[in-house]
Amino acid sequence: MKFGLKSLFWSAGSLLLLLSVLLLPALNVLTVTLMMVPYVILYTMLPTKSFAIQAAVVLAIAFLIAGPVAPVVGLFFLVPAVIMGHLYRKKTAARVVLTAAILTILGELMLELVLFEVILDLSLIQEMSNLVRSMTDDLLAQGMMPPQWNEEMTEAMIRVMIHSLPLVFISIAFFYSVLTHFIARRILRAYGIDVPGMPPAHEWMVPRSLVFYYLVAIVLEMFISPQDTSFISVALLNLVPLLRFVFAIQTIGFFFFIAHQRRWSRAVPLLMSIPVLLFPPLSLIGVLDVAFPIRKSFTKS
Structure with a gap:
């Protein structure tokens, strides 16, 4: 062999x-x-x-x-x-x-x-959990945490991390x-x-059904208390940022589509992608791209 x-x-x-x-x-x-x-x-x-x-x-x-x-x-x-x-x-x-x-x-x-x-x-x-508690206690002892920080806040932070x-x-x-x-x-x-x-970035397109799921998740999140530990709360805690990331990627694909149609350098959509990843609300562009046929406005006749 x-x-x-x-x-x-x-x-x-x-x-x-x-x-x-x-x-x-x-x-x-x-x-x-x-x-x-x-x-x-x-x-x-x-x-x-x-x-x-x-x-x-x-x-x-x-x-x-x-x-x-x-x-x-x-x-x-x-x-x-x-x-x-x-x-x-x-x-x-x-x-x-x-x-x-x-x-x-x-x-x-x-x-x-x-x-x-x-x-x-x-x-x-x-x-x-024990590591976070230990680190928090050490920071409190060194005066590096806000004065109002207490054990309840530490436990809340641990719950969010676990969820x-x-x-x-x-x-x-x-x-x-x-x-x-x-x-x-x-x-x-x-x-x-x-x-x-x-597929090339300018062809990226996620299923339109994700827009519906995202909107439902956003609405539900508005009515759920941050202290809620129910299954729905935990699911939304993970689902909303995950879908937001998906639509951020879709936004990047939309920028590449515009660059492809306008024959711009690939550096242009790459530079435009940086604020999308750093500023989550810009993922709304991806939501609109999937929900509405806005690409037709940029398509060559």
């Missing part, structure tokens, strides 16, 4: 990334975002058996160097990478690939919470999947492997 230099290079890269995540705290914030890329490239390039051998060797070496946590961390990124690579082999549409990767990472994150509590008797949510975990998990899964697809697709294309990409 032959292993080419390219595959050995990416295997070495996956090992170095894994070790840097575990052993180099100064770099792991950056390197952890790239963890899936080598696995995706390897799985797409190699026969399944060859990939399995190289992945097993990488995890074994990491285990010898960094201990038992290494294969656990490696497997977390390996699973969604294999799914993406498998779909790349089948020339599956990018939208399906990203959806599968996002759902896989979400499933892994939720499974981790369960396994930590069942196997290790360790509640990550409780540990996070926002679904949104955090979705954001993490989305970020990892999109970044991995963006990088891996370009590398694979450089190797002569065709991987379907997302």
Whole structure:
């Protein structure tokens, strides 16, 4: 069974990334975002058996160097990478690939919470709560918190953080999947492997039904108290910012559409996208773009 230099290079890269995540705290914030890329490239390039051998060797070496946590961390990124690579082999549409990767990472994150509590008797949510309480107490003792801050406010902040975990998990899964697809697709294309990409930005258009869901969520949010801990309140806490982000992306697509019609430089919509991401109310442009046929006003006759 032959292993080419390219595959050995990416295997070495996956090992170095894994070790840097575990052993180099100064770099792991950056390197952890790239963890899936080598696995995706390897799985797409190699026969399944060859990939399995190289992945097993990488995890074994990491285990010898960094201990038992290494294969656990490696497997977390390996699973969604294999799914993406498998779909790349089948020339599956990018939208399906990203959806599968996002759902896989979400499933892994939720499974981790369960396994930590069942196997290790360790509640990550409780540990996070204790950490926030400890940090808040320290800041209060140092006089770095507002004088009116009290224990009730701390508990309210913890509740919001816990209730926002679904949104955090979705954001993490989305970020990892999109970044991995963006990088891996370009590398694979450089190797002569065709991987379907997302539609051009000027063609982006989310389902119109999302406008209805967004408006309903906004209206419901107006009538729910911030202290409410019901299921609807928690759902809205996650749904509203998630939909707002979706329409912010739609707004960016609208800017690219205008630039495409007017033959502007791509730098123009990119610069226009920055305030959209920094100022959430601008996502209203995306809502209007989906709800009404305003693009016709910019279409060449």
